[in-house]
Amino acid sequence: MKELFRLLKQGSMSSLWASIINAVVAITKGVVFFITGNVAMFAELMHSIGDTVNQAFVYIGSALSNKPPTDRFPEGFARLVNLVLLGAVLIVGVLAYETIKKGINRIIAPPESNEWLWLNVSVLGIAMILEGFVWFKSMKEITADLGGEDIKGFNIISESFKNVGKANPATKLVFLEDAVATSGAFIAIIAIFIGAYTPFQSAEGYASVVIGLMLFLVVGRIFLDNAAGALGAADQDMVKKVGEYVYEEPKVKDIRKLAVMQEGNELHAELKIELESDMTIAEADQIHDNIEKKILDEKRITDVIIEFDDHDDTQHWDESKNETKNSEKGSGDGQSKQ
Known part of the structure; x- marks a missing residue:
């Protein structure tokens, strides 16, 4: 009770x-x-x-x-x-x-x-x-x-x-x-x-x-x-905003996957971001924390999952439209952090 x-x-x-x-x-x-x-x-x-x-x-x-x-x-x-x-x-x-x-x-x-x-x-x-x-x-x-x-x-x-x-x-x-x-x-x-x-x-x-x-x-x-x-519908306006937050980090090379899903009154964000393979864990950790803080400052977003992968030399994210050009093809073998 x-x-x-x-x-x-x-x-x-x-x-x-x-x-x-x-x-x-x-x-x-x-x-x-x-x-x-x-x-x-x-x-x-x-x-x-x-x-x-x-x-x-x-x-x-x-x-x-x-x-x-x-x-x-x-x-x-x-x-x-x-x-x-x-x-x-x-x-x-x-x-x-x-x-x-x-x-x-x-x-x-x-x-x-x-x-x-x-x-x-x-x-x-x-x-x-x-x-x-x-x-x-x-x-x-x-x-x-x-x-x-x-x-x-x-x-x-x-x-x-x-x-x-x-x-x-x-x-x-x-x-x-x-x-x-x-x-x-x-x-x-x-x-x-x-x-x-x-x-x-x-x-x-x-x-x-x-x-x-x-x-x-x-x-x-x-x-x-x-x-x-x-x-579980996608919130396209928030997808664009999160994409902008990610690219505020100069060492981010690409966004492989980005989804912001509505669940009840809440939004949940999932990202897979490509970085250079020679980046240190400490540098990746700082990027993770910076992006996570900006996303969670949005009132309706209650949790975020961020994964890292090697840059595969193929551009998946269209910065001019803030959307992925094609669907995710693979996860790669690079370092990751959630």
Whole structure:
């Protein structure tokens, strides 16, 4: 039990807060929908339930993924967060389907009155503010993860949009889901006003369909990102950055192999570097330590394996593109260090 609490403390705090706030919002929306029967509110209720479930799964998965390796699982549990989320998307997919179905029914049979107009609008307005707060919090985490502690004000918004693709999976999920949640609440409010003050009384139904489709987009993005993480996708941006770190060492002749693989919220780097065969062990050891320190200074990279080999007079690494020209052909017989 102590280990479980220790692991939970290491979970994604942005996901935990997002889950708590969305749970409160979902309960409030559920009560109002039960009172008013407003279909736009139902769509937002489904959205909030989906966000609560997803972000709770992210928090638990991110916490358990910090469990140290065991004899049975020597590679550790980093990919557990991806596997957990692949299950969570099924729940959100069902909620998206129900949202679209309810919206279509309301388009066919629009409401005759909007007696609970201001109650619906007030609750959705509060929800939009709360979800916008969580969204902004995820923006700050994205900029902080990139070393942008000095980014403030509206620059946080612009920089987070530019760099959301580089965020860790948990923060990226919170960003995407609350972006859709905030905009979905705004769409629902507009639809309620349109239905109340114009002859277009089916506006709530169309809003519900739009929100359901937005949920499906979130499902698709979550699935693709976490399938990549579960399979161990390469992080090409980080590969280029690590390649630059390696070639900052003047005695490095070539990079035979370089891979930076995503596992859950973590990145793992593996390199095979070619040096001159007459280099001393002390010189190779210093190069190893210099490169390892630079790589591990990257926040998301948790471990690195570096091997050395003789220079084989064939250039494997294209410095202009920061990528290997061809796959590894052999390991050679030179000195190595891990």
